[in-house]
Amino acid sequence: MSLKIYVPRDSAALALGADKVAKAIAGEAAKRGSEITIVRNGSRGMTWLEPMVEVETPAGRVAYGPVKPADVASLFEADFINGNSHSLWLGDPEAIPFFARQQRLTFARCGLTDPLSLEDYEAHGGLSGLRKALELAPIEIVKQVTESGLRGRGGAGFPTGIKWQTVHDAKATNKYIVCNADEGDSGTFADRMIMEGDPFVLIEGMAIAGIATGATKGYIYIRSEYPEAIKIMREAVAIAQRAGLLGWNVLGSPNMFDMEVRVGAGAYVCGEETALLNSLEGKRGVVRAKPPLPAIEGLFGKPTVINNVISLASVPIILDKGAAFYKDFGIGRSRGTMPLQIAGNVKHAGLFEAAFGMTLGEIVNEIGGGTATGRPVKAVQVGGPLGAYFPESLFDTPFDYEAFAAKGGLIGHAGIVVFDDTADMLNQARFAMEFCAIESCGKCTPCRIGSTRGVETIDKIRAGIEPEKNLALVTDLCNTMKFGSLCALGGFTPYPVMSAITHFPEDFAPVPMREAAE
Amino acid sequence: MAMQAGTEAHQRMLDVVEAMKHQDGALLPILHGIQDEFGYVPAESVPVIADALNLSRADVHGVITFYHDYRSAPAGRHVLKICRAEACQAMGGEAMAERAEDLLGIKFHQTAADNSVTLEPTYCLGLCACAPAAQLDGQLIGRLDEERLREIVSEVRL
Ligand SMILES: Cc1cc2nc3c(=O)[nH]c(=O)nc-3n(C[C@H](O)[C@H](O)[C@H](O)COP(=O)(O)O)c2cc1C
Numbered sequence A: 001m002s003l004k005i006y007v008p009r010d011s012a013a014l015a016l017g018a019d020k021v022a023k024a025i026a027g028e029a030a031k032r033g034s035e036i037t038i039v040r041n042g043s044r045g046m047t048w049l050e051p052m053v054e055v056e057t058p059a060g061r062v063a064y065g066p067v068k069p070a071d072v073a074s075l076f077e078a079d080f081i082n083g084n085s086h087s088l089w090l091g092d093p094e095a096i097p098f099f100a101r102q103q104r105l106t107f108a109r110c111g112l113t114d115p116l117s118l119e120d121y122e123a124h125g126g127l128s129g130l131r132k133a134l135e136l137a138p139i140e141i142v143k144q145v146t147e148s149g150l151r152g153r154g155g156a157g158f159p160t161g162i163k164w165q166t167v168h169d170a171k172a173t174n175k176y177i178v179c180n181a182d183e184g185d186s187g188t189f190a191d192r193m194i195m196e197g198d199p200f201v202l203i204e205g206m207a208i209a210g211i212a213t214g215a216t217k218g219y220i221y222i223r224s225e226y227p228e229a230i231k232i233m234r235e236a237v238a239i240a241q242r243a244g245l246l247g248w249n250v251l252g253s254p255n256m257f258d259m260e261v262r263v264g265a266g267a268y269v270c271g272e273e274t275a276l277l278n279s280l281e282g283k284r285g286v287v288r289a290k291p292p293l294p295a296i297e298g299l300f301g302k303p304t305v306i307n308n309v310i311s312l313a314s315v316p317i318i319l320d321k322g323a324a325f326y327k328d329f330g331i332g333r334s335r336g337t338m339p340l341q342i343a344g345n346v347k348h349a350g351l352f353e354a355a356f357g358m359t360l361g362e363i364v365n366e367i368g369g370g371t372a373t374g375r376p377v378k379a380v381q382v383g384g385p386l387g388a389y390f391p392e393s394l395f396d397t398p399f400d401y402e403a404f405a406a407k408g409g410l411i412g413h414a415g416i417v418v419f420d421d422t423a424d425m426l427n428q429a430r431f432a433m434e435f436c437a438i439e440s441c442g443k444c445t446p447c448r449i450g451s452t453r454g455v456e457t458i459d460k461i462r463a464g465i466e467p468e469k470n471l472a473l474v475t476d477l478c479n480t481m482k483f484g485s486l487c488a489l490g491g492f493t494p495y496p497v498m499s500a501i502t503h504f505p506e507d508f509a510p511v512p513m514r515e516a517a518e
Numbered sequence B: 001m002a003m004q005a006g007t008e009a010h011q012r013m014l015d016v017v018e019a020m021k022h023q024d025g026a027l028l029p030i031l032h033g034i035q036d037e038f039g040y041v042p043a044e045s046v047p048v049i050a051d052a053l054n055l056s057r058a059d060v061h062g063v064i065t066f067y068h069d070y071r072s073a074p075a076g077r078h079v080l081k082i083c084r085a086e087a088c089q090a091m092g093g094e095a096m097a098e099r100a101e102d103l104l105g106i107k108f109h110q111t112a113a114d115n116s117v118t119l120e121p122t123y124c125l126g127l128c129a130c131a132p133a134a135q136l137d138g139q140l141i142g143r144l145d146e147e148r149l150r151e152i153v154s155e156v157r158l
């Protein structure tokens, strides 16, 4: 057997040159007559070390990074294929402190295995959740998910088991499982990473959801901005179909479940579940009024489970290890683990899966290592473009749905975007309004018109035109949007805007004062 | 592009529609298919799609205009997308966006006079841990800087 060298095919690794590195390694190996096999794995999530190359030695995996094509010759020179020392040597990737501190449940295999090898997947614990589910009555599967305490990872935090129960109980000829892979929130990439790094775990989770609720067809709706994830998921689905993991008899059981990948068309609002269903039906992605709930009348009017990628990808381990195992992680009503996505101006940016409960300060300063620029942290936006900006004075907030809500914020899909002291919070508030105006589905006036008015009014504050009056106007607008919007796009845009105003009032002061302060 | 009935282009359009119309919720896959084939969604395709799916032309048109991805005219030979969302802003993405406009001599949503490149904003490529991010045609770019931007500009002008 030839020696295995892992070079990630994760989008972030590719964006940092992984394909060129893989090519250089293949070329150099051929030149030297070394027998190697290059495996294109997912990412371990330590993005600042990408492209991170790993070699499989008798003593375990040894990592090197960040590797540039120009480093490859010297890596061979240093005999890296036997794990020897080099200036880019990182040792055992799982012993790197950023990795060692994590509790990897959902992401257990991401970066470890070949994403498109079903054998590799099974060899590392894959399919045991589904096999156990097949031995249970559907209602018992639902019970396990409910008891695990799993809440929707897409943002709203609704208990997954309760949603499944409603679909399980609904009587209908057809039911659907829809996976929300629209991941539009800036600062988030967990869905992308799991789809690129361990696609079978999502397929397994969806199959379990289907068997539990009586749904026979699944759709994965992936945003068009994720070409690699689309490619890998499509290949994985085809492999699963050929292997009998999907189809008429899931793993040889009497249960039928199949799925296909559908691609979005560049509309943030299509991440909202009812807009997503409209989009899947071939319509404009406008938000539907609820009720009816999608669980009762969803896709094509049929009972539908719609869940985020991470919610579904967390199901296999719950079924495999049991509800109690999963529930044991976390605090309060936030059970299990969450893949934190640490991004923006931060030294150690990447994906960090951990039990709920770490404080924001620990995440940003200890795990993230502070800013990339080395300047002081000014603000951290948590939960995407609809999430609040937190100042350092709120760094003691534990990562927990309720704790963040209590501080006027939300954890959303757990994107954590760090800004240094050069950030201008008036600009950030303006952008929040602008983004809402660009992406509004147009159904509600406060969202469609209010956001455009918001941009204009913030521009007036910037220009020093009646700043106090206009600041009061923005606050009013935010109230109107908050209470007069059908969905969270219009309804939550006030979070980033008002948090910027509340925590960073100096950035909204009239221009002469702003200049005097600098 | 000439798209009248009987032309080769028109036939290709019919083929795309025919191949995809039988699935549930076929409209978005068809529009993606048409855009993959022609680089945009030609106005001539609207009645064909409407016919195939038993929809009104207004319905099809409404869907096309709702989504940011669908183009009503061809883009330049290259498409450069620069992320303008928060994580990229935090890493100097806005300065890069402005530099791109300067170096290319066009604004966002515009195509260069020589048709070499179209510059577009995007809101998150999922590369927020290696910001600022961009995409040149199919190629993803992390930690975009002045040097890389200059390379891109000379690349697209070739
Ligand atoms: C404007 C808007 C955008 C959203 N975008 C996403 C998204 O990209 N991905 C996602 O999973 N949920 C998104 N949601 C939340 C969904 O509406 C829904 O709550 C979720 O898909 C349910 O799955 P879960 O319970 O597993 O989280 C969005 C909501 C709103 C209002």
Ligand code: SF4
Binding pocket: A269, A287, A439, A440, A441, A442, A443, A444, A445, A447, A448, A485, A486, A487, A488, A489, A490, A491
């Ligand atoms: S709040 Fe905005 S995006 Fe949401 S339904 Fe209303 S108009 Fe559409």
Ligand code: FES
Binding pocket: A186, A187, A188, B083, B084, B085, B086, B087, B088, B089, B123, B124, B125, B126, B127, B128, B131, B132, B133
């Ligand atoms: S915010 Fe720019 S890639 Fe995510």
